[in-house]
Amino acid sequence: MTQEVRAAGAVLWRVAGGETEVALVHRPRYDDWSLPKGKLDPGETIAEAAVREVREETGFTAVLGRYLTRSAYPVPSKNGAGTVPKTVDYFAAEAVSGKFTPNDEVDELRWLEPSAAEKALTRPEDVRVLRSFCELPVGLTTVLLVRHAKAGKRDEWSGDDDLRPLSEAGQRQAAALRRVLTLFGPSRVLSAPRLRCVQTVHGVAEDVGTEVRHEPLLSEEGYWPDPVLGVARLLALAGDGGTPVVCSQGGVIPDLVSALADRDGVEIPAARAGVVPSKKGSFWVLSFRRPTTKEGPLLMAADYHPSALPAPSPSHS
Structure with missing residues (x-):
């Protein structure tokens, strides 16, 4: 072979x-x-x-x-x-x-x-x-959009689903994310208010020396009543500068990335048959042009990393 x-x-x-x-x-x-x-x-x-x-x-x-x-x-x-x-x-x-x-x-x-x-x-x-x-300018703002790591099956958890923790496999994914996301220079860490989401990026927050801040608009029940507000919230985080890490859920990330790409005319080669991927433990590197006085951040590129574990190269725009 x-x-x-x-x-x-x-x-x-x-x-x-x-x-x-x-x-x-x-x-x-x-x-x-x-x-x-x-x-x-x-x-x-x-x-x-x-x-x-x-x-x-x-x-x-x-x-x-x-x-x-x-x-x-x-x-x-x-x-x-x-x-x-x-x-x-x-x-x-x-x-x-x-x-x-x-x-x-x-x-x-x-x-x-x-x-x-x-x-x-x-x-x-x-x-x-x-x-x-x-092809693109330097000095773009990076947003690291993370899907929470594995947390076991929902029907095998008898407690409050908000408190469902990471499984052993999820803990390994979170440890891998901690190593890899650090390479992108994260400056702050935000998460949907789910234990599994917070646990996924807690190690990154420790390395940055900050706390994980909750972002309700980027949870499934916070996003879907008005997705426009969720998109606006992510754009606001990009506009604040630095390199935010944002952990969200599989019911949010595909729509959020698609909405940003459609808004700013960015192709997503990682999408297959129109479906934007979002595996557990995966992350998107979203690159934005910094806002000017006339307009907010503009998405310039969206790169999908299917895993923080050793894996094939990301699909990219």
Whole structure:
């Protein structure tokens, strides 16, 4: 059986002198200029691998944003008999701290404006990734919209359904979400007032150093009497800035994401036959243009991550 090689990377960016710059790395082993990337470690998600590889190759700590694209190409197999497929999943990632130091993998780093970076890149695959990055502006506001983790079957719980807790599987999902959502730089944590929802993101709130705040309009019984109010509430959270984590329910998330996408003309490739997915323990990375004085936040991209556990790459817009 052919074993696929999985890797992840990022277009690492910063703003310097009012201009956007992206990081290119020179790898002496290949004598090429590349975007930072590398193979997944065992048990690692693509998001975790992207941040780790950026740190190892560039010395910079990165905060992830939207998912960009996947590159796929053959590479020589370990035994030298033919080739095996390799896939590399890329994110946009802002450099927030750090300093480059030459290392075994990378001997030089250059910060270049995107047009200059495109000319300097060695491989056409990297040029395609960079162009995907350039399709939208930098500095977008991220909202992390989370479906609560598994909580067992409703008909097997005799108590108040609002108090139905996470199952053991749900606790594992919540722990995985805690690791992965942190990579997107969350600033505050909100949740539908259900124990299973609050438990799903409680660890993230601990890491941020805050409490989980209840959002009744984003629970099923709070949303459906007037969905317009629920959509407006999410837009208000996006307009407040930072990177909010919002945990909601499967009866809300598909309609909420669809309403935002329809409102702002964003396609959702993750949808199948018109159905927007929302598995337990999954999350959406919603990228909004920051509000101006004339209008509120505008949805620019919606990326679906079906699991925070090691899984295939997200579908994205």
